[in-house]
Amino acid sequence: MAASAFPNIQKVTFEGPSSKNPLSFKHYDAEALIEGKSMREHLRFACAYWHTMRNPLADPFGVGTAQMPWDDGTDAVANAVARVDVFFEFLEKCGLDYYCFHDRDVSPEGKDLAATERNLDQVCEALAKAQKETGKKLLWGTACLFIHPRYMHGAATSCSLDSYAWAGAQVRHAMNWTHELGGEGYVFWGGREGYTTLLNTDMKREREHLARFLHMAVDHKKSIGFEGLFFIEPKPKEPTTHQYDSDAAACLNFLREFDLLDHFKLNLETNHAALAGNSMRHELKTAIDAGALGSIDANLGTANLGWDTDCFPVDLYDAAWVMHEVLEMGGLTSGGLNFDAKRRRESFEPIDLFHAHIAGMDTYARGLKIAAALRADGRIQAFIDQRYQSWNSDLGKRVEQGKTSLDDLRDYAIQNGEPVMESGRQEVLEAIINEMI
Numbered sequence: 308m309a310a311s312a313f314p315n316i317q318k319v320t321f322e323g324p325s326s327k328n329p330l331s332f333k334h335y336d337a338e339a340l341i342e343g344k345s346m347r348e349h350l351r352f353a354c355a356y357w358h359t360m361r362n363p364l365a366d367p368f369g370v371g372t373a374q375m376p377w378d379d380g381t382d383a384v385a386n387a388v389a390r391v392d393v394f395f396e397f398l399e400k401c402g403l404d405y406y407c408f409h410d411r412d413v414s415p416e417g418k419d420l421a422a423t424e425r426n427l428d429q430v431c432e433a434l435a436k437a438q439k440e441t442g443k444k445l446l447w448g449t450a451c452l453f454i455h456p457r458y459m460h461g462a463a464t465s466c467s468l469d470s471y472a473w474a475g476a477q478v479r480h481a482m483n484w485t486h487e488l489g490g491e492g493y494v495f496w497g498g499r500e501g502y503t504t505l506l507n508t509d510m511k512r513e514r515e516h517l518a519r520f521l522h523m524a525v526d527h528k529k530s531i532g533f534e535g536l537f538f539i540e541p542k543p544k545e546p547t548t549h550q551y552d553s554d555a556a557a558c559l560n561f562l563r564e565f566d567l568l569d570h571f572k573l574n575l576e577t578n579h580a581a582l583a584g585n586s587m588r589h590e591l592k593t594a595i596d597a598g599a600l601g602s603i604d605a606n607l608g609t610a611n612l613g614w615d616t617d618c619f620p621v622d623l624y625d626a627a628w629v630m631h632e633v634l635e636m637g638g639l640t641s642g643g644l645n646f647d648a649k650r651r652r653e654s655f656e657p658i659d660l661f662h663a664h665i666a667g668m669d670t671y672a673r674g675l676k677i678a679a680a681l682r683a684d685g686r687i688q689a690f691i692d693q694r695y696q697s698w699n700s701d702l703g704k705r706v707e708q709g710k711t712s713l714d715d716l717r718d719y720a721i722q723n724g725e726p727v728m729e730s731g732r733q734e735v736l737e738a739i740i741n742e743m744i
């Protein structure tokens with residue numbers, strides 16, 4: 308076992324809401340039961356390798372500031388392997404049960420494709436060993452198809468067949484390892500699957516190529532016996548001007564159009580919803596109503612900025628609604644809450660990694676408690692049920708069953724006279740939520 312990377316930090320424990328210790332949980336009590344299930348099982352927290360281990364905290368105007376004393380700064384495979392122990396020490400100390408990674412977060416490019424694959428093999432062997440030793444699990448794996456210049460025009464939507472082929476090779480290998488590591492899912496985030504300008508883009512052809520690519524991924528999944536779920540992660544823009552998977556509804560439409568809906572669910576990210584101009588709750592409902600919510604990337608944008616700032620989630624309101632929808636759908640099964648979040652550039656010390664994750668975990672633990680309280684209280688659901696009461700009548704039922712015509716509606720309207728309206732009571736409902744928070 309390598310020397311500790313965080314020698315002065317003990318395992319973070321639950322100390323309760325009155326604790327002032329920044330290295331303790333105030334609300335996340337892993338084994339505490341909510342609605343009969345432990346917080347750990349409800350929340351299924353995951354840590355993002357790319358942010359926690361690899362994000363230097365640079366911005367477009369300044370270099371990285373993150374202190375990573377365990378990292379020698381090189382692209383050597385030995386350095387990549389050494390990071391694995393640091394990461395698992397972090398997971399252990401922070402009480403995070405799962406992790407997520409891209410192939411290129413964990414291992415470097417080699418001199419050619421075969422060498423790149425061998426690099427991934429070496430690091431994934433170290434990941435497998437660390438998982439075995441610690442009991443930590445892989446929530447999902449993915450391939451990074453957006454950093455390397457070969458993907459400047461896209462990967463599965465590139466104008467270049469050569470880039471498309473490389474992308475296929477990368478997904479194949481990343482999926483093989485996700486399977487080998489017992490991953491519960493595999494994510495497709497189309498970082499560069501979209502366009503910068505339509506002046507040079509054959510959008511129809513690109514979308515068809517993407518669909519063929521995803522069908523090949525489904526075939527490969529079957530051929531290797533991978534039983535995890537496939538997730539598409541919507542995002543409207545950044546780095547492209549327009550990404551094809553722009554929001555939950557656009558993804559679902561794409562999957563339906565190309566006969567892929569049976570094979571994919573969605574991985575919804577809070578800040579991507581905001582960038583799409585939707586609330587996260589809207590995105591969640593869109594996915595859940597289609598039976599397609601798979602997993603969640605929990606983070607937070609910066610209001611009114613319009614960039615993907617990937618802040619740690621500290622908004623109770625957001626967390627409460629996310630957990631409310633998760634409880635309503637009966638819980639996450641193969642998915643989890645992945646902190647796709649980075650510290651601010653000014654929070655550059657290793658201890659800030661702990662502070663950031665603790666803040667996120669406590670926020671979601673509180674969100675879970677608030678959501679359970681809202682459900683137990685029942686006033687909001689009762690109001691909604693009451694609001695749709697007229698649909699429980701004989702005619703309402705027949706409309707819902709598709710047994711009526713416009714003639715029937717006219718007969719009813721003639722007989723019934725002018726509809727009587729009732730208040731939507733939004734402000735009453737908003738006040739109920741504030742009661743719970």
Ligand code: XUL
Pocket residue numbers: 409449494496540542576604615647
């Ligand atoms: C980028 C983003 C990705 C995906 C995985 O905005 O969210 O990190 O989660 O590729």
Ligand code: CO
Pocket residue numbers: 540576604647
């Ligand atoms: Co994400």
